[in-house]
Amino acid sequence: MKDYQLAWRNLWRNKRRTLITAASVFFAVFFALVMRSFQLGTYNKMYRDVIESYSGYLQLQNTDYLDEPNIDNGFVVDQDITGMIESDPNVTTVIPRLEAFALAAVGSRTQGVMVIGMDPDKEDKGFNIRNRMVKYKLTPDAVESLKAENLPGRTGKLLDVFLNESFTDEAGLTSILGIDRSDTMKVLPLFRKYASFRNACLAASDTGFAVIGSGLSEYLHAGVGDTIVLMGQGYHGTSAAGLYVVKGVVIMPQPEIDNRFVYLTLDDARYLYDAPGMATSAIISITETGDKELHNTQERLTRVCGDGLVIRNWKEMNALLLNQMEADNKSGAIMIGILYLVIAFGVFGTVLMMMAERRREFGMLVSIGMQKSKLAKVVSLEMLLIGLLGVVAGVAASLPIVFYGYAKPLRFTGELARMYEDYGFEPVMPMLLPDTYYLWQVVIVLLILSIAIAFSIRKVFKLNIINALRA
Amino acid sequence: MKVVEINDVYKTYRDTEVEVRAINGVTLSFEKGDFAVIVGPSGSGKTTLLNLIGGLDQPTGGEIIVAGHHLSELRPSELIDFRMEHVGFVFQSYNLIPVLTAAENVGFIMNLQKWPKEKRKARTDELLESVGLADRHNSRPSQLSGGQQQRVAVARALAPRPEFILADEPTANLDSKSAETLLDIMEKLNQEENMTFIFSTHDARVMKRARRVITLEDGRIISDERTNHNS
Numbered sequence: 001m002k003d004y005q006l007a008w009r010n011l012w013r014n015k016r017r018t019l020i021t022a023a024s025v026f027f028a029v030f031f032a033l034v035m036r037s038f039q040l041g042t043y044n045k046m047y048r049d050v051i052e053s054y055s056g057y058l059q060l061q062n063t064d065y066l067d068e069p070n071i072d073n074g075f076v077v078d079q080d081i082t083g084m085i086e087s088d089p090n091v092t093t094v095i096p097r098l099e100a101f102a103l104a105a106v107g108s109r110t111q112g113v114m115v116i117g118m119d120p121d122k123e124d125k126g127f128n129i130r131n132r133m134v135k136y137k138l139t140p141d142a143v144e145s146l147k148a149e150n151l152p153g154r155t156g157k158l159l160d161v162f163l164n165e166s167f168t169d170e171a172g173l174t175s176i177l178g179i180d181r182s183d184t185m186k187v188l189p190l191f192r193k194y195a196s197f198r199n200a201c202l203a204a205s206d207t208g209f210a211v212i213g214s215g216l217s218e219y220l221h222a223g224v225g226d227t228i229v230l231m232g233q234g235y236h237g238t239s240a241a242g243l244y245v246v247k248g249v250v251i252m253p254q255p256e257i258d259n260r261f262v263y264l265t266l267d268d269a270r271y272l273y274d275a276p277g278m279a280t281s282a283i284i285s286i287t288e289t290g291d292k293e294l295h296n297t298q299e300r301l302t303r304v305c306g307d308g309l310v311i312r313n314w315k316e317m318n319a320l321l322l323n324q325m326e327a328d329n330k331s332g333a334i335m336i337g338i339l340y341l342v343i344a345f346g347v348f349g350t351v352l353m354m355m356a357e358r359r360r361e362f363g364m365l366v367s368i369g370m371q372k373s374k375l376a377k378v379v380s381l382e383m384l385l386i387g388l389l390g391v392v393a394g395v396a397a398s399l400p401i402v403f404y405g406y407a408k409p410l411r412f413t414g415e416l417a418r419m420y421e422d423y424g425f426e427p428v429m430p431m432l433l434p435d436t437y438y439l440w441q442v443v444i445v446l447l448i449l450s451i452a453i454a455f456s457i458r459k460v461f462k463l464n465i466i467n468a469l470r471a
Numbered sequence: 472m473k474v475v476e477i478n479d480v481y482k483t484y485r486d487t488e489v490e491v492r493a494i495n496g497v498t499l500s501f502e503k504g505d506f507a508v509i510v511g512p513s514g515s516g517k518t519t520l521l522n523l524i525g526g527l528d529q530p531t532g533g534e535i536i537v538a539g540h541h542l543s544e545l546r547p548s549e550l551i552d553f554r555m556e557h558v559g560f561v562f563q564s565y566n567l568i569p570v571l572t573a574a575e576n577v578g579f580i581m582n583l584q585k586w587p588k589e590k591r592k593a594r595t596d597e598l599l600e601s602v603g604l605a606d607r608h609n610s611r612p613s614q615l616s617g618g619q620q621q622r623v624a625v626a627r628a629l630a631p632r633p634e635f636i637l638a639d640e641p642t643a644n645l646d647s648k649s650a651e652t653l654l655d656i657m658e659k660l661n662q663e664e665n666m667t668f669i670f671s672t673h674d675a676r677v678m679k680r681a682r683r684v685i686t687l688e689d690g691r692i693i694s695d696e697r698t699n700h701n702s
Contacts (some may be wrong), residue, residue, distance in 0.1 A: 001582055
């Protein structure tokens with residue numbers, strides 16, 4: 001009989017205790033993985049949203065712009081420098097952007113907004129605003145008409161929940177409104193009929209048009225075709241004022257941006273702020289976005305960007321967000337640490353009980369010729385098997401939930417959603433697919449087990465046969 | 472041929488401030504084929520002497536030679552190997568491994584000694600047959616009576632063909648019938664295979680069967696008598 005066979009049989013001599021110990025490891029691993037997946041998924045989404053909808057991975061900036069982000073710390077776009085940057089193997093394009101603040105007004109409503117001027121031919125390579133355009137909107141009229149059509153399943157009931165919500169594509173509409181795949185042929189044409197939202201993105205030739213965020217559109221009551229007034233301060237203190245017709249409404253992933261987003265063509269923005277040929281930043285679109293490649297690209301580009309200019313990565317530009325995430329991450333890690341500490345005591349309790357109960361048996365085994373090293377190996381295998389049972393079951397149980405949570409992120413509605421938005425977050429909790437955090441849970445459990453194993457090995461080697469046989 | 476030689480052995484336990492001399496200058500030897508019992512009142516040193524002979528404990532003074540090995544010269548791990556090779560143990564409370572079947576318990580030491588599977592199986596079958604448990608191969612200890620468990624323990628002790636068997640109160644937990652059966656088997660093995668048995672016991676039934684009775688009192692041998700008990 002092999003050692004592992006003996007260990008396996010020993011495991012089941014007290015089924016209940018083995019199952020309870022394995023279950024405690026299982027629940028710890030399972031909850032830690034699900035919690036971590038939610039937490040890291042949420043961070044990931046926030047980073048991605050900020051990067052893809054606002055900062056990009058790398059930016060060319062005036063050296064002072066990070067500390068004082070105003071139009072006076074902009075720079076004149078030099079085609080030679082942008083050309084050299086674009087020739088880097090990891091760079092696909094450079095998108096100059098003029099960004100400044102303004103007061104937007106429609107009728108009697110006003111709102112401080114962030115005006116972004118970009119070349120419409122290039123924005124799709126940086127922010128993909130085209131794909132963020134609102135295609136469907138559940139206006140009260142649309143909801144009434146759709147309700148009259150007796151939509152199947154729970155879609156009809158969800159219409160009220162998502163009243164005034166906008167959607168950028170049919171996939172989102174289908175998922176959020178719970179439209180069954182078999183019903184799409186029947187239901188989607190109804191949405192196209194009643195809830196289609198007619199608007200368009202900016203074209204390079206457009207002058208006097210704007211695309212605004214859906215949050216801003218709601219607040220200002222400004223729909224497509226309405227005119228918004230923008231007033232602000234231009235380059236070197238000039239006054240900036242202009243009228244722009246809303247051509248489209250876009251959903252930006254971060255509510256904080258969505259509520260203040262006004263997108264003009266780069267020429268319109270330069271004209272508004274009296275900053276010809278200028279940009280406040282140039283987003284550098286790259287293909288390889290991993291930390292190492294990002295760092296290498298930043299280093300290469302720094303060498304060509306010239307005096308007074310600097311290449312900044314998304315972490316430098318979003319230091320506050322990163323710090324917040326890091327603090328939140330630490331608190332999550334402490335929670336998981338406490339969870340594992342409780343489990344560690346449970347596992348340790350099992351080891352103590354097992355060693356005490358089987359003391360005489362250990363004495364007998366060593367008496368009849370089993371080396372203590374072999375006995376320690378069998379006992380260690382027992383502990384390892386209990387732990388692995390828990391870990392494997394915990395990982396297996398978490399996987400379907402994590403994959404489902406990744407494919408269909410948890411979306412909050414009602415007051416909870418409002419609360420999330422008030423904090424500037426999209427009310428969505430996506431999960432992160434299995435990554436190194438899975439490995440960490442296994443490492444933590446193995447660490448707990450190794451302490452328990454070390455204790456049991458020490459006990460075996462310190463075993464006094466005579467005392468053990470009397471036990 | 473001498474299997475065990477004990478020369479002027481002492482064993483002292485120190486319990487806080489009190490020194491207890493459990494074995495006090497014992498000199499003794501056992502021959503191949505002995506069927507000997509060590510008797511004496513509780514606390515006389517029977518189990519201590521058995522533990523010393525079996526290499527489970529080390530004497531404070533004197534010398535024990537078993538099958539040519541000076542036990543005090545062996546390191547702890549060598550002592551374990553020594554016990555596995557040369558000594559068979561039968562304990563009062565059977566001490567079988569509860570998760571193994573009768574056959575696996577019998578084969579356990581042979582397994583530790585890495586006997587080939589076929590040879591191990593043949594020896595296990597032979598021993599279970601000789602202790603009258605040929606039909607209980609696959610029974611776990613919990614499915615056997617006390618007498619049957621002790622017979623399995625005897626078979627386990629005999630399996631690696633040790634020099635001798637040390638049995639510490641082997642019949643203490645058994646009813647009369649089981650005790651008689653067990654003693655019949657041991658006696659038969661002693662006579663047919665010339666296996667040496669050394670018992671410690673209070674049990675008159677065992678003393679009645681023994682061919683040598685050593686009486687201990689306060690750690691000293693007060694008598695060592697050979698009897699004519701032969702079945």
